[in-house]
Amino acid sequence: MLELKNICKNYNQGTVNEMCLFRDFNLNIDKGEFVSVVGSNGSGKTSMLNLICGSIPLDSGSICIGGKDISDMPEYRRSRIIGRVYQNPAMGTCPDMTILENMSMADTKNKSFNLKPGTSKERISWYRSMLSELGLGLEDKMNVKVGTLSGGQRQAMALIMSTMTPIEFLILDEHTAALDPKTAEIIMHLTDKIVKEKNLTTIMVTHNLRYAVEYGNRLIMMHEGKCIIDKKGKEKEDIRIEDILEKFNAISIEVGN
Amino acid sequence: MEILIGVLEEGLIYAVIALGIYITYKILDFPDLSVDGTFPLGGAVTAALLSVKVIPVLALLFSFICGALAGIVTGLIHVKLKVRDLLSGIITMTGLYSVNLRIAGKANVPLFSKTTVFSGIGTMPVPEGLKPFMTAIIILVIVLVSKILLDAYLKTRSGYLLRAVGDNELLVTSLARDKGMVKIIGLAIANGFASLAGSIYCQQKQVFDINMGTGTMVIGLASVIIGIKLLEKVPFVKTTTAVIIGSIIYKACVSIAIALGMAASDLKLITALLFLVILIFSMDRKKGSRKKAPQHA
Numbered sequence: 001m002l003e004l005k006n007i008c009k010n011y012n013q014g015t016v017n018e019m020c021l022f023r024d025f026n027l028n029i030d031k032g033e034f035v036s037v038v039g040s041n042g043s044g045k046t047s048m049l050n051l052i053c054g055s056i057p058l059d060s061g062s063i064c065i066g067g068k069d070i071s072d073m074p075e076y077r078r079s080r081i082i083g084r085v086y087q088n089p090a091m092g093t094c095p096d097m098t099i100l101e102n103m104s105m106a107d108t109k110n111k112s113f114n115l116k117p118g119t120s121k122e123r124i125s126w127y128r129s130m131l132s133e134l135g136l137g138l139e140d141k142m143n144v145k146v147g148t149l150s151g152g153q154r155q156a157m158a159l160i161m162s163t164m165t166p167i168e169f170l171i172l173d174e175h176t177a178a179l180d181p182k183t184a185e186i187i188m189h190l191t192d193k194i195v196k197e198k199n200l201t202t203i204m205v206t207h208n209l210r211y212a213v214e215y216g217n218r219l220i221m222m223h224e225g226k227c228i229i230d231k232k233g234k235e236k237e238d239i240r241i242e243d244i245l246e247k248f249n250a251i252s253i254e255v256g257n
Numbered sequence: 258m259e260i261l262i263g264v265l266e267e268g269l270i271y272a273v274i275a276l277g278i279y280i281t282y283k284i285l286d287f288p289d290l291s292v293d294g295t296f297p298l299g300g301a302v303t304a305a306l307l308s309v310k311v312i313p314v315l316a317l318l319f320s321f322i323c324g325a326l327a328g329i330v331t332g333l334i335h336v337k338l339k340v341r342d343l344l345s346g347i348i349t350m351t352g353l354y355s356v357n358l359r360i361a362g363k364a365n366v367p368l369f370s371k372t373t374v375f376s377g378i379g380t381m382p383v384p385e386g387l388k389p390f391m392t393a394i395i396i397l398v399i400v401l402v403s404k405i406l407l408d409a410y411l412k413t414r415s416g417y418l419l420r421a422v423g424d425n426e427l428l429v430t431s432l433a434r435d436k437g438m439v440k441i442i443g444l445a446i447a448n449g450f451a452s453l454a455g456s457i458y459c460q461q462k463q464v465f466d467i468n469m470g471t472g473t474m475v476i477g478l479a480s481v482i483i484g485i486k487l488l489e490k491v492p493f494v495k496t497t498t499a500v501i502i503g504s505i506i507y508k509a510c511v512s513i514a515i516a517l518g519m520a521a522s523d524l525k526l527i528t529a530l531l532f533l534v535i536l537i538f539s540m541d542r543k544k545g546s547r548k549k550a551p552q553h554a
Contacts, residue, residue, distance in 0.1 A: 077433065106432070117412060
């Protein structure tokens with residue numbers, strides 16, 4: 001499904017601060033896998049997501065989805081098959097536009113943005129039903145600007161918007177990190193539900209080890225641009241938070257903190 | 258009375274520019290200086306077309322199209338060649354000065370004997386008392402048509418995307434759309450309006466002057482800021498309506514300054530100072546509300 005082959009990525013190339021993050025990095029993700037990715041800061045988790053989405057360029061290597069090489073595809077073209085939710089809830093929605101307008105835009109993804117009415121009246125009840133399932137009361141605020149909503153409400157919308165049209169890949173970039181524990185829990189449940197319902201191949205970067213252990217069917221731990229833990233299936237089910245913590249501690253001693 | 262009519266006429270002409278600048282400044286957050294070149298571009302195109310007896314309404318339409326093309330040039334310089342927004346506009350504006358001269362033929366083209374959209378007023382079947390207002394009414398009709406079309410456009414799928422790109426570029430990328438293309442469309446519409454205003458201006462003043470564009474951006478921007486600041490709290494007033502009213506208020510302020518004894522040659526200085534005052538005024542209110550906030554809490 002997703003193949004990262006011989007990825008190399010350097011930062012600040014040609015300066016004294018040159019840093020090699022990925023050297024010959026390889027990763028395969030199969031269709032239907034829900035991968036949780038953990039790792040310390042600077043281990044390359046978010047860089048990996050950015051490389052997959054095309055937000056930053058590759059130095060060498062290739063990225064294939066479903067056998068098709070997308071390494072040279074611009075970011076916006078990859079978005080046709082990739083949905084992404086960011087850490088910052090403000091990034092997945094337009095604050096100055098209403099809930100209805102935001103939902104309509106997401107619904108128009110991969111269709112032509114032409115001179116037809118931006119909101120189609122027949123679709124409104126469908127948007128409402130999707131929002132009412134969240135239980136956040138958003139369905140009664142269709143004409144409220146998204147900028148006035150709370151972070152959790154916005155993140156729930158971002159999640160729904162990014163999965164509204166058919167996608168092959170869902171990318172979650174620490175999408176619960178900016179939320180309070182209770183809201184994070186709600187968003188995590190919602191994520192799991194959507195992923196299962198739509199059978200989405202998903203990569204979730206998180207700092208919450210409990211989520212990484214509880215959700216998904218594969219767990220990867222990254223360190224200095226390498227996967228140092230990679231468990232799936234039965235092995236993943238057996239893994240405990242303590243195991244990951246132990247590995248974290250071992251790394252910390254290694255790098256001297 | 259004459260002053261009032263003058264304010265209405267000029268205010269309404271500049272309202273068309275304000276509609277365009279509302280798109281670039283408020284929606285796209287793009288400081289677009291190309292309007293200083295596209296406003297006279299509309300004039301030059303009109304002068305050239307009216308000289309060969311083209312129907313005046315077609316001159317309006319054609320001016321809009323030429324302005325839109327110039328806007329696309331600014332957009333391409335910014336998006337494809339990655340030149341900074343302000344500089345892209347300056348490059349287009351500077352280049353257009355020569356283009357405008359070529360189109361018009363010379364720096365000053367009188368159009369007194371030409372048929373314009375205002376030529377028919379003398380023979381129109383309207384009450385004598387209304388005649389002095391007819392010029393303003395014709396301009397008002399053009400402004401309203403522009404405003405209604407713009408409002409309608411902003412409600413289309415394409416219009417949604419235009420609003421989204423100024424609001425959150427990342428979302429446009431997430432929707433699998435090239436944000437650069439959307440910006441180019443926005444700049445095209447905005448400069449189309451500026452050029453349309455230039456065409457109306459020349460038809461009304463019956464003269465084209467190469468220097469008519471100086472300060473267009475400042476006047477338009479001032480109108481947008483006044484309109485939005487004064488009317489943002491008033492319910493049921495669309496932003497497009499607000500910027501049109503802002504433009505008339507701004508022209509009124511300039512007229513008052515001149516009526517108070519400033520010379521006509523001071524016009525640009527008044528324009529600049531008034532803009533400065535508006536900027537400071539609008540910033541002060543922001544600061545004030547921030548300072549007040551903790552006291553309430």
